[in-house]
Amino acid sequence: MPELPEVETMVRGIRPVVEGASLAGFRRVRCSCRPILVSPSVGVIARRAAGRTLSRVWRRAKRVILELDSGDAFVIEPRMTGLMLVSDPPDAGHLRVEWQLTRGAEERSLWFWDRRGLGTVRFFRRAELQALVEGGALGRDALEMDAEDWLTALKSTHRPVKVALLDQRLAAGIGNLYASEILHRAGIRPQTPAARLSLARIGRLQLAVQSVLSEAIRYEGSTLSDGTYRNALNQSGGYQNAHRVYDRAGEGCLTCGAPIVRLVQAQRSTFYCPRCQR
């Protein structure tokens, strides 16, 4: 599930361990599951990166970026079930990649753990990184968008607003869970065609994006019933207790009491309150 708040939490969790450390080794962990995508090959990456200092840990949309003093960088996409850890993992069987770090005499490791194995670890040269970060594939970070940015983004498509929120080219960082939560907070029906939203409703949407995402970051993300998402220290997040609609089909709306409805849009579950959201 890692969406913007979970990835931000990962970055904040690993930053104190990673930033300023030297990379002593980079390796794939031997496990019984199929290997995840690492590109270029582990050997090539290790040759280019070993001995360098990890100067900056940051986030672009749902990607974790480990930047080296050379300007080259690791770009990690957790996708569905990937985690960045600086502690023991949920289980040893799904550890995928290890960064061996040194800071003076101290040795520590950063891990990429991924149960389903859809996540990726890629290494980019400085120029490639710039293209990836600034290129057209990703829109502005959802937390940095003002109402005017949202107006431009939403005017450009006739798809339902819930589906549009998931389009990373329009706004980067929102995923399936937070899209439902944001629309409930904004009082907007998920089926509404994006281009048909009034200025006033777009203003409410922008505020809902800000408040839902920043609250979720404050609570260190959402750990769903499958327990997959954990922070860098393998601890649960807390925002799942604040969900108003996600995964609550048939239960009463916490605002008005009407039963929450589940529908499928673009092959993904959407949850909303038919009374609060118009």
Added chain:
DNA sequence: ATTAATGTTCAGAA
């Protein structure tokens, strides 16, 4: 014991 569903992304087709 099958089948459907699960947070994401991307290629390829409609």
Added chain:
DNA sequence: TTTCTGAACATTAA
């Protein structure tokens, strides 16, 4: 051009 479909994979619930 825009939008839709299915696949990548592992695990759990029905």
